[in-house]
Amino acid sequence: MIAGKTTVDDALFVETAEGPALLGSRCTDCAAHTFPRQGGCPRCTGSAMEDVPLSRTGTLWSWTVQGFRPKPPYTGTEAYEPYGVGYVELPGQLIVETRLVETDPVKLEIGMAVELVLAPFRDDEFGWPVHTFAFTGVSA
Numbered sequence: 001m002i003a004g005k006t007t008v009d010d011a012l013f014v015e016t017a018e019g020p021a022l023l024g025s026r027c028t029d030c031a032a033h034t035f036p037r038q039g040g041c042p043r044c045t046g047s048a049m050e051d052v053p054l055s056r057t058g059t060l061w062s063w064t065v066q067g068f069r070p071k072p073p074y075t076g077t078e079a080y081e082p083y084g085v086g087y088v089e090l091p092g093q094l095i096v097e098t099r100l101v102e103t104d105p106v107k108l109e110i111g112m113a114v115e116l117v118l119a120p121f122r123d124d125e126f127g128w129p130v131h132t133f134a135f136t137g138v139s140a
Helices: none
Strands: 013-016 019-027 049-053 057-066 083-090 094-100 113-123 129-137
Touching (some): 057 129
Antiparallel strands (some): 019 049, 057 113, 083 094, 113 129
């Protein structure tokens, strides 16, 4: 549990002074970042990886709107609504594929500033929300 919320996988997150962040890894040999965490480096094939919190802010690199229900186990809540999906560039680290809070194409723009949030994804067996990571636009 992070920030008092149930998540799809607690291993994806770390609590920071600024709030929840994605937990990635960084190669101590070549400085390549990965998400999710990995035990080996995809760039230099080294095994000297360390856990690092990833930037909570970034830039929307590309996006689309998911207009159809994904296959299980990624279906989310029973009441399906289209949602934004994008690639967010985390400065000096990597580009991460993510859900977007915004679903209106008119409000999405490549290059816009975005910030990590925890967003409801589905309900657990007791009816409590389970959260995943998503990014939302921020005012410059």
